[in-house]
Amino acid sequence: MIFRAKWVYPVEGSAIENGAVVAEGGKIVEVGPFAALRGATGEPVDLGDVVLLPGFVNAHTHLDLSDLHGQVPPQGLFIPWLSALMQKRSAATPDETSTAEAVRRGIEESLACGVTAIGDVTTTPDWTRPMLARSHLRSVSFGEVIAIGQRRSMLERRLAAALAAEWAAPRLRVGVSPHAPYTIEPAALRRCAEAAREIGAPVCMHLLETAQEERFAVAGDGDFREFLMRMKVWDDRVDTPGVDPVTWLEREGLLSSKTLLAHVNYVTDAQLAVLAERGPSVAYCPRTHAAFGHPPHRFREMLARGINVCIGTDSLASNPSLSVLEELRHVRRACPDISAETLVRLGTLAGAKALGLDDQIGALMPRRWADLVAVPAPSGKKLLLDRVLDGTSVPTAAYIAGKRVYPSEPVVAG
Ligand SMILES: [Zn+2]
Numbered sequence: 001m002i003f004r005a006k007w008v009y010p011v012e013g014s015a016i017e018n019g020a021v022v023a024e025g026g027k028i029v030e031v032g033p034f035a036a037l038r039g040a041t042g043e044p045v046d047l048g049d050v051v052l053l054p055g056f057v058n059a060h061t062h063l064d065l066s067d068l069h070g071q072v073p074p075q076g077l078f079i080p081w082l083s084a085l086m087q088k089r090s091a092a093t094p095d096e097t098s099t100a101e102a103v104r105r106g107i108e109e110s111l112a113c114g115v116t117a118i119g120d121v122t123t124t125p126d127w128t129r130p131m132l133a134r135s136h137l138r139s140v141s142f143g144e145v146i147a148i149g150q151r152r153s154m155l156e157r158r159l160a161a162a163l164a165a166e167w168a169a170p171r172l173r174v175g176v177s178p179h180a181p182y183t184i185e186p187a188a189l190r191r192c193a194e195a196a197r198e199i200g201a202p203v204c205m206h207l208l209e210t211a212q213e214e215r216f217a218v219a220g221d222g223d224f225r226e227f228l229m230r231m232k233v234w235d236d237r238v239d240t241p242g243v244d245p246v247t248w249l250e251r252e253g254l255l256s257s258k259t260l261l262a263h264v265n266y267v268t269d270a271q272l273a274v275l276a277e278r279g280p281s282v283a284y285c286p287r288t289h290a291a292f293g294h295p296p297h298r299f300r301e302m303l304a305r306g307i308n309v310c311i312g313t314d315s316l317a318s319n320p321s322l323s324v325l326e327e328l329r330h331v332r333r334a335c336p337d338i339s340a341e342t343l344v345r346l347g348t349l350a351g352a353k354a355l356g357l358d359d360q361i362g363a364l365m366p367r368r369w370a371d372l373v374a375v376p377a378p379s380g381k382k383l384l385l386d387r388v389l390d391g392t393s394v395p396t397a398a399y400i401a402g403k404r405v406y407p408s409e410p411v412v413a414g
Contacts, residue, residue, distance in 0.1 A: 055116025060312025
């Protein structure tokens with residue numbers, strides 16, 4: 001199968017004009033100028049005046065919250081928003097049908113946005129994973145574990161659900177997400193770390209999302225203690241690590257390249273140095289970050305220190321869409337000094353690396369899956385990727401393992 005486009009941007013390597021990607025059995029076998037293809041035969045799929053890129057990777061999202069789109073708009077402060085979200089969620093008593101429908105919507109929107117792989121955190125893996133397993137989307141599904149105070153006893157049940165091999169499929173990998181430092185106690189985090197290590201499962205954790213988190217980890221008080229009391233989760237046996245969250249995760253051996261940290265909005269120089277040394281990835285969620293009015297994210301310094309920074313949308317409860325392309329455009333507007341090549345890499349190969357999939361996807365090169373997205377580049381004098389990121393075009397087609405996943409039905413001309 002030959003995919004032909006006005007431009008091919010492989011991420012590893014420079015843009016190819018009148019380029020082509022050849023796939024066999026779903027995997028890429030050749031990338032280059034169409035006129036110079038070697039062995040490929042057959043009628044090409046001509047994608048037209050677009051840039052053909054590796055599919056976008058949304059490294060941090062929660063598709064099971066897709067039904068809360070616009071219902072709990074962030075109004076600047078994280079803890080009141082989280083309280084409202086949890087109240088809304090428990091009032092709606094999500095069941096298997098409503099959760100599956102939310103996930104289905106999330107999958108559909110992701111594909112339409114040219115996202116071909118996701119790191120998805122789910123509180124109900126048994127309801128979410130059947131949908132992911134049936135879809136074409138490539139996913140690492142992190143089952144969320146909350147185990148603190150009155151929720152302490154949920155640990156083993158949640159952990160077993162998170163790491164159950166039952167739903168693992170060629171495009172679906174399972175992992176565990178100890179939710180955040182204010183929702184998991186030290187013994188529970190250790191248990192999650194051991195269980196993940198035992199089977200080589202990836203770990204995702206929300207970390208340093210708010211300024212109040214460190215105080216809770218160190219001293220067990222402050223706004224998060226009040227939050228847990230309000231939620232009737234607090235009890236007098238709540239245990240906290242007594243150290244800052246980065247030191248805590250390092251102590252538990254959780255700062256390896258198998259760990260993905262979501263947000264990392266409040267990080268000190270010393271913590272940055274530890275992250276750089278240990279090698280976890282960081283999912284920066286630009287529009288969610290902006291919605292809560294956090295100080296500027298330190299992703300530039302992270303990149304300069306060699307930390308693998310990737311892009312997440314977080315859920316539709318805090319973000320207008322599941323589009324990684326729109327996240328990149330947001331960063332582009334806020335940080336015009338960052339090159340378009342760097343941004344596209346964050347939204348593709350860096351996300352693949354964060355999910356442990358960089359030997360399979362994230363760049364257009366032989367032996368990787370033919371996960372592709374076609375994005376029109378408006379004409380103009382600027383460089384190709386600048387035109388893509390400065391424009392407003394939306395993907396016209398997306399492919400996973402060479403199979404078209406968006407638009408899902410053949411488009412009939414006329
Ligand atoms: Zn999240």
